[in-house]
Amino acid sequence: MATVTVEINGRPYAVGCADGQEDRVRVLARQFDNHVRQVAADVGHVGDLRLFLMAALVLADELHEARLAVGGEITLTASAGAAPSAEAGVAEALNAVAARIEKITRSL
Template identity: 35%
Template sequence: MPTLPLSINGKIYRIACEEGQEEHLERLGQYLDHRCRQLVGSIGHISESLMLVMVALLIADELSDVSGELHELRTALGAAGGDGPSAREQAEERVAQVIEGLARRVEGIAEALETS
């Protein structure tokens, strides 16, 4: 089982992962490090444990938003199933809007990782 060194907020953590998951784990570590830097930049230095809890809450909030959007999409698609072309078109338009929003988020994250 490979072990990777991840730098989070200036400290190195050795984390084990499944074979073939190294790049994915590295990207996750970079994202976590980026969020830690953002937090430190906005509120200043705080204890490591408090910072990691706050970053975990920020990431959980992002996950909650995405989960809510996914639920909304599933509901819209389910409701549009038998209501004719108009309802289906509205649902597809909403899906397209949410996907565009998610794509902008992913692009922003990728850009932030590239500049960090």
């Protein structure tokens, strides 16, 4: 397992990844950093955790729209029990990312 240091909103973060995936992680981190910086420009300073969460939601929305554009039908629901498995997976991933970000920001 490799470790890559990426910079998000001016702060370095060490990220583990599979060997050979370092460049892909760097590219994805730059894309995420662009979203975080745009959210920060739009809403001002609200703390890294909220910036990261808002940027993740923007990315999730873009993914949703892209899936709709290629013909995939996804129905968003407010009911936790009615979410399709793909959405449940995204929600679970977002929760995991949020928990990890909280842990990171507590250690700063």
